[in-house]
Amino acid sequence: MLEVFDTLHLGRPAAICAGLLRGDQLAILDCGPETVFEHTIQGLRSRGLKPEQVTHVLATHIHLDHNGGAWRWAVEYGATVCVHPNGAAHLADPGKLVASATRVFGADMERLWGTIRPVPPDKLRIVHDGETIAVGPARVQAIETPGHANHHHAYWLEAERTLYAGDVAGVSIAGGPCQPPCPPSDIDLESWKRSLAKMRALQPARIIATHGGLLKDPVTPLADLEHRLDDWAAWVLAQLNAGQNEAQMVPLFEQKVLAELQTAGVTPEILQTYAHGNPADKSVYGLARYWRKFHPERLTAWPKTTP
Numbered sequence: 001m002l003e004v005f006d007t008l009h010l011g012r013p014a015a016i017c018a019g020l021l022r023g024d025q026l027a028i029l030d031c032g033p034e035t036v037f038e039h040t041i042q043g044l045r046s047r048g049l050k051p052e053q054v055t056h057v058l059a060t061h062i063h064l065d066h067n068g069g070a071w072r073w074a075v076e077y078g079a080t081v082c083v084h085p086n087g088a089a090h091l092a093d094p095g096k097l098v099a100s101a102t103r104v105f106g107a108d109m110e111r112l113w114g115t116i117r118p119v120p121p122d123k124l125r126i127v128h129d130g131e132t133i134a135v136g137p138a139r140v141q142a143i144e145t146p147g148h149a150n151h152h153h154a155y156w157l158e159a160e161r162t163l164y165a166g167d168v169a170g171v172s173i174a175g176g177p178c179q180p181p182c183p184p185s186d187i188d189l190e191s192w193k194r195s196l197a198k199m200r201a202l203q204p205a206r207i208i209a210t211h212g213g214l215l216k217d218p219v220t221p222l223a224d225l226e227h228r229l230d231d232w233a234a235w236v237l238a239q240l241n242a243g244q245n246e247a248q249m250v251p252l253f254e255q256k257v258l259a260e261l262q263t264a265g266v267t268p269e270i271l272q273t274y275a276h277g278n279p280a281d282k283s284v285y286g287l288a289r290y291w292r293k294f295h296p297e298r299l300t301a302w303p304k305t306t307p
């Protein structure tokens with residue numbers, strides 16, 4: 001049975017939730033950043049489990065909030081880290097990943113994500129779309145689901161009809177609105193929608209998102225997500241076409257997102273978890289990049305000015 005394991009990142013419930021597949025062998029789906037490694041070990045011990053039992057880390061994608069700590073499971077406990085073909089090189093040599101994350105998070109890198117080191121090559125396993133991973137008697141299938149990241153897998157446990165969906169099922173905290181996390185640099189609406197269709201076709205009974213954990217049901221949050229993805233993207237396009245650059249858009253977009261959450265009745269405490277799991281400013285940059293990269297023909301005001 002796949003259970004939700006709350007990593008309590010920086011002490012905040014539901015911000016980053018791993019999946020824990022229990023049996024005589026253990027798999028952790030999206031083990032989180034290195035800053036939650038010790039807490040995760042304590043969590044295993046409190047369940048009567050041992051970190052030595054962790055044979056696999058199944059990475060949905062390589063963003064640091066999801067798998068920045070995978071290297072420690074590989075180095076200290078010999079776990080095999082399974083990852084999409086396009087993500088493997090960045091786990092083996094995280095230099096570029098760290099450089100690009102440093103541009104985004106600056107001086108906050110260490111506090112948020114801790115230490116980042118390579119996953120040893122003999123502990124990396126590249127998994128392709130549809131491939132099945134055996135964890136003891138359990139079988140987990142990788143489902144290629146780009147859109148948020150071009151190297152994203154969701155993991156499907158057909159026996160229990162549970163899908164661990166990483167970021168492609170969005171961010172929904174405490175049953176609240178389902179938001180698309182849209183940081184640079186891979187956001188692609190068309191791919192994301194195809195991934196949603198693929199996930200729906202599986203007819204999951206449960207969907208687990210990294211940010212927020214178990215979705216309140218397997219249908220309505222995905223519809224909410226798709227609607228909001230279109231809405232946010234259209235908003236960013238309209239702003240670009242009004243001549244606004246990303247920095248100018250950020251405070252307006254933050255207000256828009258806050259208003260959406262408040263209208264839905266989200267409490268101040270949970271608002272902070274949304275901001276933690278899915279910072280609104282990042283989505284402005286990711287969605288603007290999407291329009292510039294895939295649909296420059298839609299940008300009527302550009303390149304009159306540059307950001």
Ligand SMILES: [Zn+2]
Pocket residue numbers: 061063066148149167181
């Ligand atoms: Zn991500």
